Amino acid sequence: MDLGISALSYVNSIKNAEFTVEEFISKSLERINQVDEKLHAFLRVNDLVIKNAREIDTKIKSNQNVGKCYGMPISVKDNICIEGSKTTCASKVLENFVAPYTSTVISKLNSEDAIIIGKTNLDEFAMGFSTEFSAYGPSRNPWNTDYVPGGSSGGSGVSVSANECIASLGSDTGGSIRNPASFCSVVGLKPTYGLVSRYGLVSYANSIEQIGPLTKTVEDSAFLLNIISGIDSNDNTTVDNKNQDYLNNIDAGISGKKIGIVTEMTNSEGLSTDVLNATNDAVKTFEKLGANCEQVSLQMIPYTVAAYYTITSTEAGSNLARYDNIRYGYEFDSSGFEFNSYISQARSKLGPEVIRRMILGGFVPSAGHAGKYFLKALKVKSKLIAEINHVFEKFDFLISSTVPIQPFKFGEKIQDPVSLMMVDFNTVTANLTGIPAISVPYKITNGLPIGIQIMANCLEEHSLLQAAYALEKTVDLPKVPV
Amino acid sequence: MTKIGLEIHCQLTKLESKLFCSCKADYREFEPNTNICPVCMGIPGSLPLLNKSAVEKATLIAMALDCKTPGKIAFFRKNYFYPDLPKNFQITQLNAYGNTSIGWEGRILVEDKQIKIRRIQLEEDPGRLIYEGATEKTKLTLVDYNRAGTPLVEIVTDPDFETPHQVREFLNILSDLLENLNVSDPGLEGAMRADANVSIEGGSKVEIKNIGSFHDLEKAVHFEITRQHSLAERKIEIIQETRHWDDRRKITVSARTKEEEAEYRYHLEADIPWVRINDNTKNQLRAQMPESISSKKERYISKYDITPQVAGILASDRYFSELFEKANNETNAKDVANMITTDIMGLLDTREKREISKLEAGHLSDLAECVKSNKITRASAKLALDEIIKNGKPLSQIIEVLDLGHLSDESTLSDIISQVLNEEVKAAEDAKQNPETVNFLVGKVMQKTHGKADPELTLTLLKKNLDIE
Amino acid sequence: MKNLVNEEEISEVAKLMKIDLADHNDHIKRVQKMLEYFDILDNAGVESEEITVQETDLDKLRDDKYNPYDKNLLKFLKSYQGKYVKAPKLN
Numbered sequence A: 001m002d003l004g005i006s007a008l009s010y011v012n013s014i015k016n017a018e019f020t021v022e023e024f025i026s027k028s029l030e031r032i033n034q035v036d037e038k039l040h041a042f043l044r045v046n047d048l049v050i051k052n053a054r055e056i057d058t059k060i061k062s063n064q065n066v067g068k069c070y071g072m073p074i075s076v077k078d079n080i081c082i083e084g085s086k087t088t089c090a091s092k093v094l095e096n097f098v099a100p101y102t103s104t105v106i107s108k109l110n111s112e113d114a115i116i117i118g119k120t121n122l123d124e125f126a127m128g129f130s131t132e133f134s135a136y137g138p139s140r141n142p143w144n145t146d147y148v149p150g151g152s153s154g155g156s157g158v159s160v161s162a163n164e165c166i167a168s169l170g171s172d173t174g175g176s177i178r179n180p181a182s183f184c185s186v187v188g189l190k191p192t193y194g195l196v197s198r199y200g201l202v203s204y205a206n207s208i209e210q211i212g213p214l215t216k217t218v219e220d221s222a223f224l225l226n227i228i229s230g231i232d233s234n235d236n237t238t239v240d241n242k243n244q245d246y247l248n249n250i251d252a253g254i255s256g257k258k259i260g261i262v263t264e265m266t267n268s269e270g271l272s273t274d275v276l277n278a279t280n281d282a283v284k285t286f287e288k289l290g291a292n293c294e295q296v297s298l299q300m301i302p303y304t305v306a307a308y309y310t311i312t313s314t315e316a317g318s319n320l321a322r323y324d325n326i327r328y329g330y331e332f333d334s335s336g337f338e339f340n341s342y343i344s345q346a347r348s349k350l351g352p353e354v355i356r357r358m359i360l361g362g363f364v365p366s367a368g369h370a371g372k373y374f375l376k377a378l379k380v381k382s383k384l385i386a387e388i389n390h391v392f393e394k395f396d397f398l399i400s401s402t403v404p405i406q407p408f409k410f411g412e413k414i415q416d417p418v419s420l421m422m423v424d425f426n427t428v429t430a431n432l433t434g435i436p437a438i439s440v441p442y443k444i445t446n447g448l449p450i451g452i453q454i455m456a457n458c459l460e461e462h463s464l465l466q467a468a469y470a471l472e473k474t475v476d477l478p479k480v481p482v
Numbered sequence B: 001m002t003k004i005g006l007e008i009h010c011q012l013t014k015l016e017s018k019l020f021c022s023c024k025a026d027y028r029e030f031e032p033n034t035n036i037c038p039v040c041m042g043i044p045g046s047l048p049l050l051n052k053s054a055v056e057k058a059t060l061i062a063m064a065l066d067c068k069t070p071g072k073i074a075f076f077r078k079n080y081f082y083p084d085l086p087k088n089f090q091i092t093q094l095n096a097y098g099n100t101s102i103g104w105e106g107r108i109l110v111e112d113k114q115i116k117i118r119r120i121q122l123e124e125d126p127g128r129l130i131y132e133g134a135t136e137k138t139k140l141t142l143v144d145y146n147r148a149g150t151p152l153v154e155i156v157t158d159p160d161f162e163t164p165h166q167v168r169e170f171l172n173i174l175s176d177l178l179e180n181l182n183v184s185d186p187g188l189e190g191a192m193r194a195d196a197n198v199s200i201e202g203g204s205k206v207e208i209k210n211i212g213s214f215h216d217l218e219k220a221v222h223f224e225i226t227r228q229h230s231l232a233e234r235k236i237e238i239i240q241e242t243r244h245w246d247d248r249r250k251i252t253v254s255a256r257t258k259e260e261e262a263e264y265r266y267h268l269e270a271d272i273p274w275v276r277i278n279d280n281t282k283n284q285l286r287a288q289m290p291e292s293i294s295s296k297k298e299r300y301i302s303k304y305d306i307t308p309q310v311a312g313i314l315a316s317d318r319y320f321s322e323l324f325e326k327a328n329n330e331t332n333a334k335d336v337a338n339m340i341t342t343d344i345m346g347l348l349d350t351r352e353k354r355e356i357s358k359l360e361a362g363h364l365s366d367l368a369e370c371v372k373s374n375k376i377t378r379a380s381a382k383l384a385l386d387e388i389i390k391n392g393k394p395l396s397q398i399i400e401v402l403d404l405g406h407l408s409d410e411s412t413l414s415d416i417i418s419q420v421l422n423e424e425v426k427a428a429e430d431a432k433q434n435p436e437t438v439n440f441l442v443g444k445v446m447q448k449t450h451g452k453a454d455p456e457l458t459l460t461l462l463k464k465n466l467d468i469e
Numbered sequence C: 001m002k003n004l005v006n007e008e009e010i011s012e013v014a015k016l017m018k019i020d021l022a023d024h025n026d027h028i029k030r031v032q033k034m035l036e037y038f039d040i041l042d043n044a045g046v047e048s049e050e051i052t053v054q055e056t057d058l059d060k061l062r063d064d065k066y067n068p069y070d071k072n073l074l075k076f077l078k079s080y081q082g083k084y085v086k087a088p089k090l091n
């Protein structure tokens, strides 16, 4: 039994009775037991999975209706709520938080008979891209455990890459799905803002973030997107995608398509030579596939990281204000405390990156400073949207490397806050403009992965996945060493 | 010159559900913390779901106050930490990026003075704090979140009022207007709250908060003007500050002077997209809008020939004007109007009484008919009303049970008249001398017949008996 | 030399955000650096830009229906006393 199979082959194997759900789930649990002590992809493993697997096997044997997932093990980032189980956001302040309800994406997966195998590690409240800011310790890159796996959905990336599960759900606020997908050599898709319900996703920067899949193949991302997308009465920001089938004609190719190579993302300061070479190589590949590639410049790109941090800090400052430890949180007796001093004490359990974002989030939208920071950031965002709309009148896709650099060693970037922010340079544009973007594994250089990012216009996931599929079919990457 | 401005908070009590979730808008009937859900408790991952009718009802208020209304409304977060705010921010509105609140620049006439409405916004009410034990040395705060998320409309006026009386008059007009629009029941406890700002010539603006009722608002404003004048007389500077209304002592007291500087970090609430309200929708809302109180009053006067005073009383009360509209069939309008204003308003003078009343419009038209055709007297009609309100039985049945039918049988009535004349010898003599005093004897007959005697027949028979003209 | 946001200002903001900065002087340095980087926004030339946002239609909003939550949420909350949620005293 190959634990590294894709979701689609898993479904076929189950249908052909090559193995049972229980057999596959047991093997997956064994694998987790074997490797996760080192990799730390999971914060918690679901102890009901064998029972769930047997139930689905029974359904299959008795020819009952079985959901599309046929019991495939899927891991979920620990900022997505499942009723009755812990959702910690990798923070000490939510150490004991048990969600009283289930998020829309999980309900949808459950109704298709997916098995949620466990909750994965992340940077605290999804703020970061290395998992070094997890309050429960970092995850490790399966390609080389001295290196970070990317983040914030680092645990999700690791769990898929290391074959601990078939696929994972992450969330992407500024690259948090695509970055670990690139660093761990898996596919990661950030859907159009509003395509997937955020009901049950613990908010960090709610105006730009989305839930999305991390998978072994592009087809698997299309498969999961089919399940989790669509309008939701529990989320006013969701849009109607008319039940589009993203798997349909996924092999249509990209002959004749116009691709823009984002100039600012190919000549940025921190871009590594290896990553640049890989990007240039991908451009050649696209041309061989019949697409026309051309440089395109977006004037607002140099300001996007500053705008992104200004907006996300402001929203985080507001979204995380509710963690005052009064209605939920950890045990910490309030008697004898005055309100303000109690919550300041309680909130000192927030980790260092979150604390810095809280301060920024108090500063940039304040009456005296909003004009200089927050308002300008919103205007950069608006102008960037206008530029993107304009560019997509001419181009079908935009491409760049997913991250300007390859995975880095633990502790390497954490010291300098500005160079740390620059890691997001290529990914934040899709979040600020709401467009979909996907990271496709493209190369392994020096034993570490490089991913290529493709972006398309809003709600163009169907053609985006076709382009990603075409690129994926041209590469043949080594197997993960763990 | 004295300048007074108001900030009124009005709950949209006629809504079924809260502003952003499906919990009940009227939280009053619940045990503490039983009208709550993940959304109004700000449980991580929950999202606000805007109530469509709340937007519509708030827009009706804006239209009724002659406000401009936007093509798109937006919501903002007002961030501050307080135990009654589950999310530690309040979802409210702000005209920061263009005019996106429910309404702005409206006006209303109060005693021929135009009061400008600066802004109307839709927002959520916080929960309620219940302090343990005495006020000063509390060890902890107890919170009931049932009210959290209740739809609230904030109406902000310019400082156009000059006297507490104008303030009072405005609040009366506003209450009637909100009731007439069927958006709120201003009589419900806590449904209408207000803050005021007061400044006298040459003084700074003082805010008064925490005023529990409209009645107290007038008092608080009055107290504050007097306080500021007495400071001015003694040449003491009036400082800009926030004062609280002390409900027990009926005075305003300075809120702690070292209050944290207001820094609300307003920003857009992205969980609620901007809501387009196109002209078509606005026209539909306008068409649904109930007739205004003033136009209703005019119509009553011109159509039914009712006195302006009675028309005004009827038109300004939604319950009674509805009763009037349903019960009158044009020919009996005057009688119905009088019956409502002279009898029913007294019998149903509180919301509670109206709620349990069994009176229907049909009763009222039947009653007017019976009085008109002399089946029963006006006096009997009042007795019948009392009974109808209690049990709601058909009028015919009530007339029978109470034996209210007109006593117009000549021989029976003659017997009663003889009895009265025997008992009232002196009055009978007086009447013979001075026929105008005969009314006293009519009254006695009425008393004996519990108001059932046909008044005209009684008079005729009495006169005949006493041999007077 | 750029005009750095001073420490006092940052401490005030931390207080506003209910963040206890007592042992976190390192944070102040890092926040200063980040804010300094944000100065780049001054060069974007976006002053006259209009702000664009997601929009929806009134018809798409939730209908006004009362639908009681089916769980006892109070029992799920961390600290309560009787029927009330317990919070620290105010001042």
Ligand SMILES: [Zn+2]
Binding pocket: B018, B021, B022, B023, B035, B036, B037, B038, B039, B040, B041, B149
């Ligand atoms: Zn609720």
